[in-house]
Every structure is written in C-alpha cells, then in structure tokens.
Amino acid sequence: MIDRWIIKSLMDTDFYKYPMGQFVWKYYPTVRVTSVLRIRTKNVHLGRILDLGELREQLEHARTLRHTNSELHYLRGTNEYRLRMFCEPYLEFLRHLALPEFHLERNGDDIDLRFEGLWCEQMYWETIALAIVNELYSNKLMEPLTAFEREVVYATGRLRLAEKIKTLRQHPTIKFSDFGSRRRFSAKWQEYVDEVLRDELPDQFLGTSNTHFANRTGVVPMGTSAHELQMVVAGLHEDDGTDDWLAVSQREVIDRWWEEYNYGLSIFLPDTFGTDFFLRNLTRHDLEQWKGFRHDSGDLFTFGEKNILARYQKEGIDHEKKLLIPSDGLTLGVMIRADDFFGNRIKVSDGWGTNLTNDLFDGSWRGDLFYGPLSLVIKPILADGHHLVKLSDNLAKATGDPATIERYKRAAGYTNTDRVECVY
Amino acid sequence: MIDRWIIKSLMDTDFYKYPMGQFVWKYYPTVRVTSVLRIRTKNVHLGRILDLGELREQLEHARTLRHTNSELHYLRGTNEYRLRMFCEPYLEFLRHLALPEFHLERNGDDIDLRFEGLWCEQMYWETIALAIVNELYSNKLMEPLTAFEREVVYATGRLRLAEKIKTLRQHPTIKFSDFGSRRRFSAKWQEYVDEVLRDELPDQFLGTSNTHFANRTGVVPMGTSAHELQMVVAGLHEDDGTDDWLAVSQREVIDRWWEEYNYGLSIFLPDTFGTDFFLRNLTRHDLEQWKGFRHDSGDLFTFGEKNILARYQKEGIDHEKKLLIPSDGLTLGVMIRADDFFGNRIKVSDGWGTNLTNDLFDGSWRGDLFYGPLSLVIKPILADGHHLVKLSDNLAKATGDPATIERYKRAAGYTNTDRVECVY
Numbered sequence: 001m002i003d004r005w006i007i008k009s010l011m012d013t014d015f016y017k018y019p020m021g022q023f024v025w026k027y028y029p030t031v032r033v034t035s036v037l038r039i040r041t042k043n044v045h046l047g048r049i050l051d052l053g054e055l056r057e058q059l060e061h062a063r064t065l066r067h068t069n070s071e072l073h074y075l076r077g078t079n080e081y082r083l084r085m086f087c088e089p090y091l092e093f094l095r096h097l098a099l100p101e102f103h104l105e106r107n108g109d110d111i112d113l114r115f116e117g118l119w120c121e122q123m124y125w126e127t128i129a130l131a132i133v134n135e136l137y138s139n140k141l142m143e144p145l146t147a148f149e150r151e152v153v154y155a156t157g158r159l160r161l162a163e164k165i166k167t168l169r170q171h172p173t174i175k176f177s178d179f180g181s182r183r184r185f186s187a188k189w190q191e192y193v194d195e196v197l198r199d200e201l202p203d204q205f206l207g208t209s210n211t212h213f214a215n216r217t218g219v220v221p222m223g224t225s226a227h228e229l230q231m232v233v234a235g236l237h238e239d240d241g242t243d244d245w246l247a248v249s250q251r252e253v254i255d256r257w258w259e260e261y262n263y264g265l266s267i268f269l270p271d272t273f274g275t276d277f278f279l280r281n282l283t284r285h286d287l288e289q290w291k292g293f294r295h296d297s298g299d300l301f302t303f304g305e306k307n308i309l310a311r312y313q314k315e316g317i318d319h320e321k322k323l324l325i326p327s328d329g330l331t332l333g334v335m336i337r338a339d340d341f342f343g344n345r346i347k348v349s350d351g352w353g354t355n356l357t358n359d360l361f362d363g364s365w366r367g368d369l370f371y372g373p374l375s376l377v378i379k380p381i382l383a384d385g386h387h388l389v390k391l392s393d394n395l396a397k398a399t400g401d402p403a404t405i406e407r408y409k410r411a412a413g414y415t416n417t418d419r420v421e422c423v424y
Numbered sequence: 425m426i427d428r429w430i431i432k433s434l435m436d437t438d439f440y441k442y443p444m445g446q447f448v449w450k451y452y453p454t455v456r457v458t459s460v461l462r463i464r465t466k467n468v469h470l471g472r473i474l475d476l477g478e479l480r481e482q483l484e485h486a487r488t489l490r491h492t493n494s495e496l497h498y499l500r501g502t503n504e505y506r507l508r509m510f511c512e513p514y515l516e517f518l519r520h521l522a523l524p525e526f527h528l529e530r531n532g533d534d535i536d537l538r539f540e541g542l543w544c545e546q547m548y549w550e551t552i553a554l555a556i557v558n559e560l561y562s563n564k565l566m567e568p569l570t571a572f573e574r575e576v577v578y579a580t581g582r583l584r585l586a587e588k589i590k591t592l593r594q595h596p597t598i599k600f601s602d603f604g605s606r607r608r609f610s611a612k613w614q615e616y617v618d619e620v621l622r623d624e625l626p627d628q629f630l631g632t633s634n635t636h637f638a639n640r641t642g643v644v645p646m647g648t649s650a651h652e653l654q655m656v657v658a659g660l661h662e663d664d665g666t667d668d669w670l671a672v673s674q675r676e677v678i679d680r681w682w683e684e685y686n687y688g689l690s691i692f693l694p695d696t697f698g699t700d701f702f703l704r705n706l707t708r709h710d711l712e713q714w715k716g717f718r719h720d721s722g723d724l725f726t727f728g729e730k731n732i733l734a735r736y737q738k739e740g741i742d743h744e745k746k747l748l749i750p751s752d753g754l755t756l757g758v759m760i761r762a763d764d765f766f767g768n769r770i771k772v773s774d775g776w777g778t779n780l781t782n783d784l785f786d787g788s789w790r791g792d793l794f795y796g797p798l799s800l801v802i803k804p805i806l807a808d809g810h811h812l813v814k815l816s817d818n819l820a821k822a823t824g825d826p827a828t829i830e831r832y833k834r835a836a837g838y839t840n841t842d843r844v845e846c847v848y
Binding site: 071072075214216218219 | 508
C-alpha cells in the first residue's frame with residue numbers, strides 16, 4: 001500500500017539540517033539562496049516519467065507541515081553532540097517554520113525544480129524534496145509491475161539486507177550509520193531498514209541521519225555538515241576584493257562552527273573546493289581540536305593515507321583517536337576494504353547511503369525507466385546574486401557554471417583532474 | 425483487536441511521576457516504601473474476575489521496558505514548566521531504571537498486589553499497574569460479549585465523546601486536560617480520545633497527563649504532584665519527637681518543591697491531611713509565589729469559595745491570576761457548574777479523568793461483573809517502617825490503618841466528618 005503523502009513530518013530530514021539551520025539562522029539570517037535539483041544519472045529524464053501534478057501536490061503538502069511540540073521536545077533534548085545544542089529562539093523559529101514556495105516546471109524532457117528564498121528557510125527543502133522525487137520515481141518503477149512482481153521487489157530488498165547483515169556480522173569492527181534519507185526507495189522502506197538494523201546489529205549500527213526515524217526507532221540522530229555552508233559563505237566573500245577571499249570564507253565557517261558546536265560536531269568536510277586547498281588553510285591547532293574528517297569524493301584510500309593520516313603524523317597528532325567518516329557512495333565492499341586498510345590507525349564510522357536504503361532493483365532498463373537508484377542532488381547555485389560552486393575531489397561531482405568554476409579553481413589552486421561517474 | 429502487551433512504553437505513565445521522581449531520587453534516595461492496590465468500588469472482587477497468570481505476565485512485561493533514547497530526548501526537551509527541569513544525572517538514572525519486583529497473590533476473593541522497594545524506583549509502578557489492572561478488567565467485561573455487542577460498546581464510547589465535545593463547544597471558556605491514564609478503558613482508547621480532542625477542541629483541550637500520548641499526539645504533558653510525596657515525607661518525620669512534626673514535613677515538601685521547580689510546577693495539593701491543616705501552615709509568601717491549587721476531595725465549590733478565594737482575599741492577593749485545578753472525579757456537569765461559579769474570579773483548568781477515558785458502559789451488573797469504571801488506587805502504606813496515612817477532605821478517600829489515622833487526625837487537628845462514596 002502506498003501512503004498518500006510521502007513526507008509526514010518536517011523532521012523526516014537529515015539531522016545535519018538542524019545544526020546547519022541554527023548556524024545559518026544565527027549568522028546569515030538575511031542571505032537569499034537559490035537551489036536547484038540536478039540529476040547525475042545518465043539518460044533518465046524525469047520530465048518524461050514523473051507526473052508533475054502529483055509532484056506539485058506532494059511538495060505543497062510538505063509546505064503544510066510544522067514542527068510539532070513533541071518534535072521540538074526531541075530536538076531540545078538532543079544531547080549526543082552537545083547538551084542544549086539548539087537555543088530557544090532557534091527552536092521558536094522552527095516552531096513557526098513553513099517550507100517556502102518552490103518553482104516547478106517542465107523543461108523539455110526534464111523538470112526544473114528550484115527553491116529561492118531566505119537561506120535560513122529554503123535550506124530545509126533539500127532532503128525533503130529529494131525524498132519526494134525519489135519516492136515518486138520508485139512508484140513509477142512499481143506501476144508497470146504485476147502485484148507479484150512488486151512482492152518480488154520487496155523480497156529482493158529483504159534478502160539483500162539480510163545478506164548485508166550477515167556479512168557485517170563477520171566484520172564486527174565495522175561501525176556505520178544510515179545516511180540514505182535523500183535517495184531512499186521510500187520513507188517506509190527506510191524506516192524498515194532502520195528498525196531491522198537496530199534490532200539485528202545493535203553494536204554496529206550507530207544511528208540514522210534521519211531525525212524522524214531516529215526519534216521513532218530510538219537510535220542516535222547522526223549528522224555533520226554539508227557543502228552548502230562553505231559554498232554559500234564563499235559566494236558571500238567573493239567580492240571582498242582580496243586575494244585570499246576563499247581562504248577567509250573557509251576560516252569563517254570553521255571558526256564559527258567550532259564556536260557554536262565545539263568538539264561534538266567538529267567534523268571537517270574538506271572537499272568543497274578540493275581537499276588540498278582545505279588542508280593548506282588548516283592549522284595544527286584546528287587539526288588537534290577537531291574530531292575528524294568526512295570523506296565525500298575522490299579516492300577514499302588515497303585521501304585517508306596521503307591527506308589525513310600523513311598530515312596528522314606530520315603535525316605529531318595521535319590519529320588513532322581521530323575519526324574518519326566515509327560517505328561517498330559506500331558499498332559493503334568499500335566498507336570492508338576500509339576496515340582492513342585503516343585498521344586501528346584511525347577510527348572509522350561509515351555513512352552508508354543509497355546502497356543501504358535503495359537496493360531493491362537490478363539496474364535494468366524498461367523503456368524510459370532505469371530500475372535502480374537515481375543520483376539526484378539539490379545544490380545551491382546563487383547566494384545574494386553570487387554564482388556558487390562546488391569543485392570536490394571528483395570533477396563529475398562539481399557543480400556551478402563553467403566560468404565560475406574556473407574562477408574558483410584559480411582561487412583554490414585546484415589542480416585535480418579526476419572524474420569518476422557517480423553511481424549513487 | 426486486543427494488543428498482547430498493555431504497557432509498551434515506560435512513558436505510558438502520568439507526567440507528574442517525573443518531577444516527583446526526580447524530587448524523590450534527589451532528596452530521599454534511600455527511603456524504602458511499600459504501596460498496595462486498593463479497590464474502592466463496592467462488591468467487585470478482582471480475585472474472582474482477573475486471571476492472575478495474565479496479570480503477572482503483563483506486570484513482568486512492564487518490568488522488561490526501559491526508557492528509550494528518544495524518550496529521554498523528549499523528557500530532556502520538556503520546557504512547558506521550566507527549561508531543563510530534569511537534570512542529566514536523573515535522566516541517566518531513568519535510562520537504567522527498571523520497574524522493581526512486585527508481590528502478587530490471591531487473597532480470598534480479592535487480590536493482593538503490592539510494591540516494596542526503594543521509593544525512587546517503586547513509585548513508577550503506580551499508574552502503570554493501575555492501567556494494567558483496569559485494561560485486564562475491561563477485557564473481562566468484553567469477553568462475554570458477542571462481536572456485535574463489542575462494536576456497540578465502542579460506538580457508545582464514540583457517541584458519548586461526541587456529545588461531550590458538542591457540549592464543550594457551547595462552553596468555550598472551559599479548559600481541561602486528560603487526567604485519565606490510571607483508570608482508562610484501554611491504552612488504545614485513551615490515545616484515541618487524546619487524538620480526537622486535539623483535533624476537535626484545540627482551544628479547550630490543553631494537554632494530557634499521559635507522557636507517552638503527549639509525545640505521540642504533540643499536546644502538552646500535564647502534571648502537578650500527588651499525595652504520596654506528602655504522605656511519605658510525613659511518615660519520615662513522625663518520630664521527630666516534636667509537636668509540629670506534621671507541619672515540618674509539609675514545609676519540607678513545599679520548600680524543596682519550590683526550590684526544584686519554581687513557579688512552573690507550583691500547584692498546592694492541600695487535602696492530604698485535610699485542607700484546613702494545610703492552609704493553616706501556609707504563609708502569605710507561599711500563596712503569593714505559588715501558581716495555585718489542585719482540588720482532589722471534598723466539595724469543590726465550598727473549597728474554592730471558602731478555602732481558596734476567601735484566603736486569597738484575606739491576604740490581599742489577586743486571585744484572578746491564580747489557578748484552580750479541579751480533579752476529583754470530574755464530570756461535564758461539574759465542569760460547567762465550576763465554569764459558571766468561578767467565572768473570572770480565578771482561572772480554572774480541569775483535570776478530567778475516569779469519566780473522560782472510561783465512559784463506554786452503562787453501570788449494569790452481569791454476575792460478578794460491574795459494567796463501569798472501577799475506583800482503584802495504589803497508595804503508599806509504609807515508608808522506612810512508618811505507617812502512612814492520607815486523610816483528604818472526604819473520609820471515604822482516607823487511607824491508612826485506624827490507629828495511625830487517629831494519630832494523624834490529632835496531629836493535623838482534623839475535624840471534618842464528610843464521607844461521600846467515590847464513583848471514580
């Protein structure tokens with residue numbers, strides 16, 4: 001049975017939206033941002049597949065939601081990163097928050113979905129809109145199937161989950177969280193996966209990035225921060241008129257984030273403008289204070305060895321106490337390799353996304369339909385009139401218009417040329 | 425369909441258990457208390473009606489429950505009375521809390537159910553054990569009925585609820601909360617009632633005393649305090665060897681409660697040893713600081729007029745800003761009378777219990793079975809070897825052995841002789 005509304009709670013979003021949300025609400029309350037939906041999966045044309053009326057209704061329904069009193073209790077009571085990490089005025093802001101208007105239209109075979117408004121409001125659209133588009137796409141994949149074929153899809157999902165659990169039990173040192181809200185097969189399926197993992201792998205499954213399901217299943221809400229922070233703040237500094245505007249913007253994010261959340265949420269996300277640039281601007285003091293790094297693009301093993309471990313060693317910092325969070329299109333194979341490769345040299349906690357919450361199909365095609373998870377993102381493209389850019393350590397993940405990308409490459413001294421197509 | 429387990433969450437209890445629980449955990453951590461189940465409904469013999477094996481299983485199942493991480497988020501995030509009203513060490517205590525052992529045996533036609541242990545642990549049994557006994561009794565009432573007759577029971581409950589809502593809409597100044605966890609027809613029915621009231625009477629339904637359903641429905645968790653606090657603390661002072669030990673114990677509870685919760689939870693419960701005694705020992709300063717009174721026995725209107733309003737007037741305190749919480753077996757008729765009677769002279773917020781959450785039957789008898797709500801209580805009888813007493817303003821609600829009751833009457837200068845049988 002398919003529920004009428006895909007999003008039933010505003011907390012059905014990634015937890016990182018809240019620490020980022022408070023950060024933006026506090027430091028950048030008047031900044032206006034535009035974000036757009038992009039599909040990275042080749043040959044899938046959502047304008048030919050999705051019913052735009054239905055998509056519009058689902059998005060409009062999400063706009064009617066508000067944070068309930070109990071949800072605010074939950075957020076106020078969050079203690080996993082820092083006691084009282086959310087201040088009362090921000091919780092009061094959340095109480096009244098409604099998702100702002102969106103712009104949706106057909107654009108040839110594709111769809112144009114964008115969110116323009118105050119950053120501190122429109123930023124909550126990201127994971128919610130992605131989950132809606134993904135679930136409508138899943139529904140379209142199920143539509144042509146017979147009742148029995150649909151049962152087989154779910155049975156496949158269950159067997160693959162069972163296989164994952166079996167393998168993970170053979171690697172008890174692997175610790176991981178569900179990072180798959182945005183590209184999940186469906187809300188129900190993600191909740192099911194979280195419940196099963198909580199019951200079956202209590203010592204390895206650390207939590208879920210989905211705040212609503214963390215609340216419902218009792219596991220820890222997991223979150224760090226996202227590229228959008230650094231992208232927007234960089235845009236705001238672009239016409240500082242200095243040579244080091246990009247480094248200054250990076251410093252601003254790092255310092256304010258530490259001030260706001262201290263050790264609890266101190267995970268660097270270094271690849272926004274290339275990891276080399278980020279690390280060049282990091283001090284020994286930063287490295288010593290912060291808990292660790294999230295890896296989101298480029299080769300995980302090169303990154304871990306050459307960039308992270310080597311740097312900690314060079315600075316004389318004990319990396320065995322630091323944390324690495326791989327989160328770039330993880331599969332169990334990579335997680336096992338990482339477990340072996342890093343051993344006790346650094347703590348590893350995997351952020352497992354799409355392959356965990358959307359692994360029910362076989363990757364085949366039926367006409368326009370690709371039977372597999374889509375690689376969808378919603379990224380900010382404009383902030384107060386400035387074009388925004390993410391470079392990342394994999395040029396296939398770069399976003400932004402070509403001229404601005406070039407400008408940022410120069411500012412960052414970016415030399416990487418790797419380009420690996422994104423499966424997830 | 426009847427769920428296998430009646431209690432599914434330790435938060436399926438009255439909210440007041442938590443502020444009281446923290447109070448007891450902090451100030452009386454080593455005190456041992458015994459509480460017993462008492463039935464005040466005439467001619468109902470639970471030993472002949474309930475299956476003791478099933479009762480034991482339900483109680484044992486409740487002992488397996490723990491506060492989940494999300495429930496602790498909820499409690500930590502409670503802000504309706506005072507921000508951060510629960511301290512971290514108490515929340516940590518709750519995380520590990522399991523309901524302690526219970527003693528259950530048949531005693532002729534009746535049952536003997538008692539809870540002996542550390543007060544700070546055994547006190548959580550009260551509402552949970554009451555809800556279990558009540559729901560098992562409800563199940564016994566449903567057992568001899570045909571499928572259709574059962575449907576009629578629920579239909580009757582719905583129609584009575586609809587009638588209440590209709591009447592309440594005609595009296596929009598009546599504000600009330602659900603105080604009916606302990607004597608509800610069933611857990612499911614209470615949740616249904618709370619959901620309906622939230623949706624149908626958002627401006628009049630202020631919240632529910634049930635913490636779990638407050639969380640699930642998003643309404644405010646409502647709570648004050650209970651007689652057990654004053655009863656146990658009085659017992660601990662009984663052999664102070666002074667003339668004023670009872671007044672001293674009352675002072676101790678009042679002062680520590682204020683220190684702990686300040687204005688937010690400052691509701692006097694004056695009838696434990698008779699309202700006259702309580703009021704004699706209350707200062708003008710107390711009356712000025714505290715928010716108001718809960719009424720739980722004796723005539724509401726005499727209490728309100730002669731004891732409360734007159735006293736506020738005598739002290740020159742503006743009673744229009746004070747709060748009166750009637751909670752003694754309320755029915756809609758009394759609530760309407762109180763609304764008219766008190767008008768704007770004092771704010772009134774009704775704590776509506778049994779008649780709200782267990783109003784599906786007609787009060788008839790079939791053999792041993794009384795088709796109506798039972799008047800059940802669980803009261804402390806011993807604290808560190810001291811016999812405990814509640815006198816209340818209605819001698820039918822008094823508890824304790826006769827000799828101790830007489831001792832307390834002397835200590836309190838108790839002269840009341842009213843005795844009105846408890847329907848609820």
